[in-house]
Amino acid sequence: MGDRRENIAKGLAVLCESGRVEITKVSSLYETEPVGYTEQGLFLNAVALVETELSPEDLLSLCKDVEVQLGRKPTVRWGPRILDIDILMYFVESGDPLSDDSGDSAQIKMDTPFLTLPHPRMWERGFVIIPLAEVNPDLLTPDGRKIKSLIRDFRIWTGLRLFEFGLMWQGAGLRHDRRRIMRFTEVESTNSVAVNLASSGASCGTCVIAETQTSGRGRRGRLWHSPPGGLWFSLVLRPEIQSQDVAWLSLIAGVAVSSAIRDTFGLPAVVKWPNDVLVSGKKVCGILPETRFIGDKMDFAVVGIGVNVAIRTDLLPLQVRETCGTLVSPDHPHASEAREALTVSILDNFSLLYKQFLSEGFLEILQKVREYCDMLGREVTVLRLGTPIQGIAVDIDSDASLIIRTKSGENVHVVSGEVSIGVPGAGYARE
Known part of the structure; x- marks a missing residue:
């Protein structure tokens, strides 16, 4: 027709x-x-x-x-x-x-x-x-x-x-900027597909979804395991922002995913700085932004999001099996419908936050990020260039960095690193 x-x-x-x-x-x-x-x-x-x-x-x-x-x-x-x-x-x-x-x-x-x-x-x-x-x-x-x-x-x-x-x-x-959904049964990486599409002129909002990834990517080049039952997708964005603001895309995505999980499943999802979402201490989502600049101007960004919606955690490698969770059982009678509902909710939340970020700046959504980040007030260890920094995570700054207060009372601003969370801290100097 x-x-x-x-x-x-x-x-x-x-x-x-x-x-x-x-x-x-x-x-x-x-x-x-x-x-x-x-x-x-x-x-x-x-x-x-x-x-x-x-x-x-x-x-x-x-x-x-x-x-x-x-x-x-x-x-x-x-x-x-x-x-x-x-x-x-x-x-x-x-x-x-x-x-x-x-x-x-x-x-x-x-x-x-x-x-x-x-x-x-x-x-x-x-x-x-x-x-x-x-x-x-x-x-x-x-x-x-x-x-x-x-x-x-x-x-x-x-x-x-x-x-x-x-x-x-x-x-x-x-609207003339079509926010297309492109679906695949299997790809090496949705981020790779999205990067290729963006390089060929794909419009902002183009979304690549795959049932499985054979070579999904995590931070620092790690393999992201993407078995059947998960939600694996990447978004093409074309924000006019500086390179130092890219970190905000991870946090915006983290809030969007956490809010969507709460609304869709009623689970207490929280953001783990800088790019994970946890439910009851288990990792259920990872986020990977990638960018391309031409000179000092951003050409495009791709935000990859992977959510363990209804996966078999026993199929994951031993080194990550104990720390990862799934939102519902892989045997849930409406697992595929749950994935679709979550997809719509994440995209809706992200779209609203992203629009606010572009029009009003990150300060307007900083408080929401703080509310969803339950690391604040807890003891953390961050590995930065192989050196551990220990202290209490006291805040997220306006540049998206994590502020850690050490035992000496010094505030250390961490832009990136591997974070482990301990029990709520005591004995650290705090204001």
């Missing part, structure tokens, strides 16, 4: 050009298996939030006209179609002729031969619930819960995959 994304984009544009609909938000794009009539290709799904003065019936008529303009032809129920626009819900403000005069916005409910509101099957379909939660996270479900609470039920993610993340519609028009 042609370019699926382009069909959605054209449909949105024609709606907007009608002058009778204002599009305020459009969700990420999600790919799903067809429903009902299965002898057809995969579908792309999105949810748009719009404002209009049209009645529900007139809005539906406009939507059907747009479908025809784009070439939709009559077919069997749920059969192949170039575009399908449904009205899910319709709200009116106080004072509107359709309002119940309660003083708040009211949801219109109706059931006619042509239109039923709210859509009768919307709460049964993950490909509706998930993008709807993205554009309206405070929407209440029929039982009074916020819709975003539903996305923690991994069953809702069955058969759904993220295709392109980030709001598709921004301000008055379509």
Whole structure:
């Protein structure tokens, strides 16, 4: 049925050009298996939030006209179609002729031969619930819960995959910097693939995901073990920052991953400076940023993220097996859905933090980094160029360095190094 994304984009544009609909938000794009009539290709799904003065019936008529303009032809129920626009819900403000005069916005409910509101099957379909939660996270479900609470039920993610993340519609028009998701069964390293793509001009936000890596990379050239069941991906970024600010990308990613794990799994994830995420003392995530500069100007950065979502830790080498954990059992009945839910949550969190970092600087997110870094106030040992530095981790500075207070009371700023964490310290000089 042609370019699926382009069909959605054209449909949105024609709606907007009608002058009778204002599009305020459009969700990420999600790919799903067809429903009902299965002898057809995969579908792309999105949810748009719009404002209009049209009645529900007139809005539906406009939507059907747009479908025809784009070439939709009559077919069997749920059969192949170039575009399908449904009205899910319709709200009116106080004072509107359709309002119940309660003083708040009211949801219109109706059931006619042509239109039923709210859509009768919307709460049964993950490909509706998930993008709807993205554009309206405070929407209440029929039982009074916020819709975003539903996305923690991994069953809702069955058969759904993220295709392109980030709001598709921004301000008055379509985004042109496509945040593509590129999926592979196996690669040597997602960072290597992303670096090659970035070198060839891939746009900011391009995301490379693999089911396994045969030569995944960790810090200092170490091998990152990437068995099946994990989430292994890399993001292409094009920030206009200086080389000394690159360390912030690791910490931003660490906060994004920790927050996503807390939201998705309810586990107490924390950041271990400079580039790990721990749950109950076990490493569940590693982060590796790589950059390329042309002169003193950054050409691109690639941030690699590996999360042990549902892996068999017994497949890991002995030297790391005792220190690594997994978020859920590899036998979890919805392990693949859990990975997809976590992917979306990480990308959403990272996008928000990264945007804030670029617009407001790192000082605005420093407090959040401190909140997630539970090393602070604890005894640590950092190996820097083979020399151990021992003391209490007292703070993270504005340059992303770790501040360690030694027994002598000296504050040492550490930019990089291997960190081991002890029990909460005592007997060290502290302010």
